Amino acid sequence: MISARAGWASRISSAQSIQLVRATAVLACAFGAAVLSWHFFRFLRVFPSAALLAVALELPLILVGIVGLRLLRPARPPALTWSVAAVVWGATAAVGCALLANRGLIGLWAKGAGTRFAADWSAALSAPLNEELLKLCGVIMIVLAAPAAILGPLDGLVFGALVGLGFQATENVTYGLNNIVLSGAISPVRAVTDSFTVRVGLTALGSHWTMSAIAGAGLGYLVARRRGAEHGSVLPAVACLLTAMAMHLIFDAPQTAEVIKVGLNFVIVAVVYLLLTNAYMNRARRALAERVAAGTISQHEAAALLSRRRRRRELSRATAAERHQLAAQQRSHLTEVEREAA
Amino acid sequence: MLADETGRGPAASSVTKVRLRWLAIVVAVMALLTAGWPLLNSAVANRQPLANGARVTVGSGPTNSGTVTVGSGWYVQPAQSNPELEYVLRNGAIELDIRRVALVNRAQQAQMWRGMGQVLSLTVPGSSLGRPIRTTTAHGSPAITGAVSGPRLIGMATIVPGPSREFGIAMVVLAPRGTSRELRAAARQVVRSIMFAEPSR
Numbered sequence: 001m002i003s004a005r006a007g008w009a010s011r012i013s014s015a016q017s018i019q020l021v022r023a024t025a026v027l028a029c030a031f032g033a034a035v036l037s038w039h040f041f042r043f044l045r046v047f048p049s050a051a052l053l054a055v056a057l058e059l060p061l062i063l064v065g066i067v068g069l070r071l072l073r074p075a076r077p078p079a080l081t082w083s084v085a086a087v088v089w090g091a092t093a094a095v096g097c098a099l100l101a102n103r104g105l106i107g108l109w110a111k112g113a114g115t116r117f118a119a120d121w122s123a124a125l126s127a128p129l130n131e132e133l134l135k136l137c138g139v140i141m142i143v144l145a146a147p148a149a150i151l152g153p154l155d156g157l158v159f160g161a162l163v164g165l166g167f168q169a170t171e172n173v174t175y176g177l178n179n180i181v182l183s184g185a186i187s188p189v190r191a192v193t194d195s196f197t198v199r200v201g202l203t204a205l206g207s208h209w210t211m212s213a214i215a216g217a218g219l220g221y222l223v224a225r226r227r228g229a230e231h232g233s234v235l236p237a238v239a240c241l242l243t244a245m246a247m248h249l250i251f252d253a254p255q256t257a258e259v260i261k262v263g264l265n266f267v268i269v270a271v272v273y274l275l276l277t278n279a280y281m282n283r284a285r286r287a288l289a290e291r292v293a294a295g296t297i298s299q300h301e302a303a304a305l306l307s308r309r310r311r312r313r314e315l316s317r318a319t320a321a322e323r324h325q326l327a328a329q330q331r332s333h334l335t336e337v338e339r340e341a342a
Numbered sequence: 343m344l345a346d347e348t349g350r351g352p353a354a355s356s357v358t359k360v361r362l363r364w365l366a367i368v369v370a371v372m373a374l375l376t377a378g379w380p381l382l383n384s385a386v387a388n389r390q391p392l393a394n395g396a397r398v399t400v401g402s403g404p405t406n407s408g409t410v411t412v413g414s415g416w417y418v419q420p421a422q423s424n425p426e427l428e429y430v431l432r433n434g435a436i437e438l439d440i441r442r443v444a445l446v447n448r449a450q451q452a453q454m455w456r457g458m459g460q461v462l463s464l465t466v467p468g469s470s471l472g473r474p475i476r477t478t479t480a481h482g483s484p485a486i487t488g489a490v491s492g493p494r495l496i497g498m499a500t501i502v503p504g505p506s507r508e509f510g511i512a513m514v515v516l517a518p519r520g521t522s523r524e525l526r527a528a529a530r531q532v533v534r535s536i537m538f539a540e541p542s543r
Contacts, residue, residue, distance in 0.1 A: 010355060017358045021365050028372065046464045097376040104379025107421030111386050119424045130375050137368045144361050144368075181464065182427065184443035184512060185457035186450045226360075 021144040028141075029088055032096025036170065039099060043177045050188035054176035057196045058169040062087065065165040065209070073158050074277055075284070075306050075334060082142055082149045086159050089138030090166025090212070094131070095174070098167075101130040120254045128248035131167070135212040136241065138163040139219050152229060152342030153220035153236070154276045160216015161269075164209035171208065172199045206251065206262030210269040215244035217272060224342065231279065243268070281306065284341035297333055305333055383421065389432070390418040400511065401442045401504075402426045404539035408504065408511035410440060411535040413528050436517040436529050443510045445503075454501050455486060458512055466516065468493045474501075481537040494518060498530065505538050 012020070044051045066087060070077035077083070105126040110118035139159050143150045150156050176192040176199075183191045199207070218240025225232025247268060251261045288302040297305075304310035311330055318326045392398070394414040401407025415433045422430040431438040443454065459471035469492035477487050477500075485502040497516040504510055513536070515529040 010359070012358055012362065014358050014361075017361045017365075021361065024365060024369065042464050042467065046460055093372075097372055100377075101375040101379045104381070104383040107383040107388070108379065108386060110420035110423065111383075111388060111390075115390075115418065115420050115423045115425050115429075118420070119426055130379070133371055133375060137372055140364060140368050144364055181461055182444065183457075184441075184445075184454055184510065185460040185464075186443070186445065186453045188460075 018145060018147075021141060025085070025089065025093070025141045025145060028093040028097075030092075032092035032094065035096035035099055036092070036174075040174060040177055043180070047177075047180055047185070047188045050180055050192045051177060053189060054173045054192045054196070057176075057192070057200075058172055061172075061200060061204070062165065062169050065169075066162065069158060069161045069165060069209070072161070072273065073154065074281055075338065076308065078155065078158055079146070079149060082146045082159070083162050085145075086138060086142055086162035087166035087169075089141065090135060090163035090168075090208075091170040092166075094134040094138055094163065094167050095170040097134050098127075098131045099174075101134070102126050105130060124249050124252035124254070127252055128245040131208070132211060132215055132241070132245050132248055135160070135163045135167055135208070136215045136219060136244075139212070139216045143219065143223055150220055150223055151227065151339060152224040152231070152280070153217040153240075154273075154280045155342055156220025156223065157213045157217040157269075157273060157276060160219070161209045161213035163216070164207075164212030167212070168204070168208040172196065175199060202258055203262050206265030210265040211244045211247045211251070213269050214247065214272060215241050217276065218244070220342075227342075229342070280341050284337050287337045287340040291333075291337075301329075301333065305330065305337065388419050388421045390420050392416045392418060392431070398429055398431065398440070400425060400427070400429050400440050401509065405506060406504070406509055407442065408440075408502065408536050408538055410513075410532050410537075412532050415528070416532070431532070433528060434525050435521050436515060436525050438529055438532060439514045439516075441512045441514075443512050445508050445510060454503075454510055454512070455488070458499055458501060458514075461512075462490060462499065462514065466490075466492050466495060469495065471499055479536050480534045483536065483538065485536075487533075490514065490516065492516075498533070500533050502536050511536055 040051075066083060070080075070083055102123075106118060106122040109122035109125060113121075139150070139156060142159050150159055172195070176195040179191040179195040180188045183194075185191075218237040221231070221233055221237040221240070223232070225234065225237075247265050250256065251265060253261075284306055288297065288305060291297040292299055292302050301314075304314045314330075315323055315327060392412050395411060396416075397409050397411050398418070399407050399409040412431065416431050416438075417433070419430040419432060422428070426442070428439065428441045431440065443457075445454075455471070455474045462469050462471055469490055472489035472491070474486040474488045477485050479485050479502060483502050483505075485500055487498060487500040490497040490499050495516045496519055497514060499515075500513045502511045502513075513533050515526070515533060517526060517529070
């Protein structure tokens with residue numbers, strides 16, 4: 001059985017294996033979307049205005065989030081296609097599966113430890129395990145489906161944040177809809193806007209995107225290790241995943257002020273981001289200095305390469321005939337440097 | 343978890359194997375969480391018996407909660423219950439859902455009945471809520487009640503505003519058509535037993 005499976009695997013080409021990963025990801029997203037539709041489609045029939053409002057309110061958040069999070073990557077943003085794919089995974093596959101997983105585990109807490117304990121702690125003890133793993137699965141799928149998209153911890157952080165953003169947006173919609181029932185459907189639109197105000201105005205800065213950004217950074221360390229990069233290691237990968245779960249536990253724990261939970265998560269992700277960016281830029285500058293010394297790139301080109309603004313300025317100074325070639329040259333150099341720096 | 347530039351040769355084969363192994367891990371983790379917990383949950387009995395005369399309180403704090411007293415044969419379904427928001431009780435084929443509804447202001451009391459009808463059409467598709475009738479609970483609190491009818495279920499919905507008028511307790515009894523009168527009377531008795539820490543104004 002094992003040898004038959006090994007034989008089957010060895011007959012698949014690299015391109016076919018990538019296609020298989022992508023097809024599996026599409027299926028997982030379709031499954032998640034189907035689960036969500038099954039649970040929430042009736043809201044659209046009974047409360048059409050409030051349901052549409054709940055979705056519409058999240059659209060600006062998603063757009064601003066995608067733009068903002070892609071800008072976190074130094075030098076140039078990650079590919080738009082894979083950025084959107086990460087958000088879609090978070091918004092469908094991860095949330096849909098988490099809905100079923102959480103319901104099961106929360107039910108077990110209520111049956112085993114009582115309804116009082118479950119009311120206080122079941123979310124804090126279920127979501128960190130289920131949701132962080134399901135979101136991280138999305139970042140792993142990006143690594144497998146687009147091998148050049150995530151090369152190190154900083155890429156992992158950005159893609160993790162994008163998966164978390166998608167999860168957060170869909171969860172906001174479901175919380176808004178559930179709030180209609182909790183408030184007795186007296187004012188469905190008000191229930192949705194109240195939920196939106198709390199979840200976007202108060203907790204958004206420290207919610208899912210921060211936790212999965214940290215877990216994603218951990219995965220990036222594993223990818224870097226596999227590439228043979230010096231900074232790649234298993235230990236920070238495990239530490240990042242455990243930190244993300246701990247952040248989630250504290251976020252869902254009862255009797256802790258919202259401002260502390262949100263502030264703590266935001267500070268953690270900001271500090272990790274600054275440390276990773278600093279290390280990334282140091283490695284990138286070192287890689288550029290080596291190329292300047294070897295004569296493969298001029299000092300002038302090297303000085304502009306890592307800055308979006310300076311690259312644009314160089315392009316604007318070039319003649320129309322030179323511009324296309326210069327842009328291609330910048331992309332080629334940048335790809336090489338990013339591979340070493342990631 | 344490594345890029346293979348050419349897609350050919352032993353290195354590419356190794357990368358493909360690693361990719362397929364990680365894909366299998368992802369699928370296994372997702373299946374384990376998504377199907378494993380619900381399966382395990384369904385294997386554990388969802389019933390916590392209540393003694394005859396036991397009190398069940400829904401809400402947070404004495405001034406924001408309501409308490410019902412149950413007779414014999416009732417049990418809580420813990421997986422669907424949360425002491426601050428909702429209790430689902432069962433007695434044979436009868437289900438009694440007790441939910442605390444937060445009100446923003448006193449004027450919203452008038453809209454509670456319409457809201458309850460909408461929530462019922464969400465949770466019990468095809469059901470309809472009859473005209474509300476004014477009544478009082480066993481402890482003298484004013485309430486409104488009405489019949490619920492659906493394709494396979496019949497029952498009764500009741501709303502009792504809390505003393506502060508900033509919350510209400512919504513209760514829905516549902517039973518398959520043909521359920522015995524005795525059981526339905528037992529459910530009505532639980533509904534009528536609702537009481538609050540503060541006297542109604």
